[in-house]
Amino acid sequence: MKQFIFCLVWFLITLSIFANVDFPNQPAGKRAKEVFELLNEESSYKLDDYIKENFAERFRDAFPISAHTDFFQRTQSAFGKLIVYDIPKSANDEIRLILKSENKDSYLELIVNVELNEPNKISALFFKPISKPENKNSNEKEAEKLSDFEGLHKYLSLSAENNKFSGVVLVAKGEEILFHKVYGFANKNGKILNKTDTKFNIGSLNKMITSVAVAQLMEQNKLNIDDTIGKFLEGFPFEAANKVTIRHLLQMKSGWGDYWDNEVFMSQWRSMSKLSDYINFIKDMPLQFEPGERMIHSNTSFEVLGAIIEVVSGMDYYDYVREYIYQPCKMINSDSFTKLENIENRATGYTNIGDPSSENYEKDNTLSPPLKGTPAGGGFSTAEDLLKFVLALTSNEILSSKYTDFLLNRFEGEKDEPYPYNGIAKWLGASAGVNAFLGIDWENQYTYIILSNYDHPVAIDIGDKIIEMMKLNKK
Numbered sequence: 001m002k003q004f005i006f007c008l009v010w011f012l013i014t015l016s017i018f019a020n021v022d023f024p025n026q027p028a029g030k031r032a033k034e035v036f037e038l039l040n041e042e043s044s045y046k047l048d049d050y051i052k053e054n055f056a057e058r059f060r061d062a063f064p065i066s067a068h069t070d071f072f073q074r075t076q077s078a079f080g081k082l083i084v085y086d087i088p089k090s091a092n093d094e095i096r097l098i099l100k101s102e103n104k105d106s107y108l109e110l111i112v113n114v115e116l117n118e119p120n121k122i123s124a125l126f127f128k129p130i131s132k133p134e135n136k137n138s139n140e141k142e143a144e145k146l147s148d149f150e151g152l153h154k155y156l157s158l159s160a161e162n163n164k165f166s167g168v169v170l171v172a173k174g175e176e177i178l179f180h181k182v183y184g185f186a187n188k189n190g191k192i193l194n195k196t197d198t199k200f201n202i203g204s205l206n207k208m209i210t211s212v213a214v215a216q217l218m219e220q221n222k223l224n225i226d227d228t229i230g231k232f233l234e235g236f237p238f239e240a241a242n243k244v245t246i247r248h249l250l251q252m253k254s255g256w257g258d259y260w261d262n263e264v265f266m267s268q269w270r271s272m273s274k275l276s277d278y279i280n281f282i283k284d285m286p287l288q289f290e291p292g293e294r295m296i297h298s299n300t301s302f303e304v305l306g307a308i309i310e311v312v313s314g315m316d317y318y319d320y321v322r323e324y325i326y327q328p329c330k331m332i333n334s335d336s337f338t339k340l341e342n343i344e345n346r347a348t349g350y351t352n353i354g355d356p357s358s359e360n361y362e363k364d365n366t367l368s369p370p371l372k373g374t375p376a377g378g379g380f381s382t383a384e385d386l387l388k389f390v391l392a393l394t395s396n397e398i399l400s401s402k403y404t405d406f407l408l409n410r411f412e413g414e415k416d417e418p419y420p421y422n423g424i425a426k427w428l429g430a431s432a433g434v435n436a437f438l439g440i441d442w443e444n445q446y447t448y449i450i451l452s453n454y455d456h457p458v459a460i461d462i463g464d465k466i467i468e469m470m471k472l473n474k475k
């Protein structure tokens with residue numbers, strides 16, 4: 001599931017923003033302006049020529065040129081023309097921009113890192129879809145804001161009629177479901193409508209499931225947060241085996257990024273149904289940076305975590321998750337399936353990716369990797385099952401309070417540090433024809449779940465609208 005939750009394999013920057021923005025006259029600011037123009041196809045450079053000439057050698061050669069260009073093209077396809085919304089940070093070697101789609105209420109964080117030595121080549125880029133920033137005045141008209149669940153239903157119904165949304169939306173307060181409705185088609189060819197028990201691909205939300213499994217094994221003293229992977233897995237090079245820790249993997253600071261352009265994966269993914277199929281080629285993937293140095297989106301890290309779960313538990317990863325997470329949570333409609341299986345009530349994903357001019361969601365994603373969901377993502381679930389998971393997690397049914405807090409703190413510090421349980425926590429999943437949003441308002445006990453078989457950022461856009469509505473109308 002090409003996690004084009006886009007926390008890509010790149011690393012970018014910070015800035016500040018206006019309608020007609022003046023980019024900072026610093027090395028990073030100048031490069032950010034060039035990247036921004038490339039994204040909007042306003043540059044005199046050809047994209048591949050720019051990458052070859054202006055990316056630092058180590059960053060450029062970490063991936064095929066086609067992988068770099070693909071990230072740009074996916075962003076263009078998902079967001080269209082972009083405008084600068086904010087520049088939160090700007091320094092000589094790093095800048096961070098918040099970009100907004102000109103035609104919809106979708107936002108993208110762009111971080112650009114450059115070398116300090118001239119000609120200040122780009123050493124890292126990071127694209128990350130984000131929620132609507134809360135510290136800026138919205139241009140959204142008051143009439144477009146949602147005020148209640150009736151208005152929400154009308155908005156979603158119209159979005160489905162206009163082929164802008166297909167999926168399920170659930171809002172709950174504690175165990176009480178306040179809103180649970182479905183829209184659009186699970187399968188367009190068969191004219192099969194989505195239902196409340198339709199299984200949607202949840203993308204990277206599976207990473208939370210994998211994290212819970214790791215925390216359970218920690219709680220049983222079967223592994224420690226700072227154990228190295230060499231303690232459990234054989235065949236990895238010395239550098240990875242003795243430096244990469246469980247904590248690094250969980251925090252995506254292992255030094256590995258994603259594997260979507262790995263030659264072995266791309267040539268064999270159609271037959272990869274076991275976790276060992278992934279580990280066989282991941283062993284040969286070099287680290288891109290020193291473990292712990294920084295964070296980049298890393299499906300690779302979570303596949304390695306899955307392999308460690310298998311070794312420590314003595315069980316197949318999928319069997320472990322079924323027995324110790326799905327069954328205790330009573331998640332009867334959740335699992336990972338291959339694309340070859342005929343699964344009842346499974347939604348087919350539909351995508352516009354690859355065709356920037358298309359808005360019709362006519363192309364299904366069945367020919368897109370992976371063959372089967374993995375510890376990193378691509379499993380299936382329902383909105384109701386995910387609510388059960390949230391309730392079980394927050395009531396300490398699958399982890400003790402100490403380890404639940406450790407997980408929610410993203411495994412920072414020590415497990416004795418309490419989680420503050422304030423604000424709104426959000427988790428996302430996204431790839432071609434897949435978009436999942438899970439939000440928890442800790443203070444008001446609201447849970448927001450949006451699952452869609454259309455492209456990102458449809459689910460996060462709806463999630464943000466609902467959160468804004470609930471802030472205005474405390475139930």
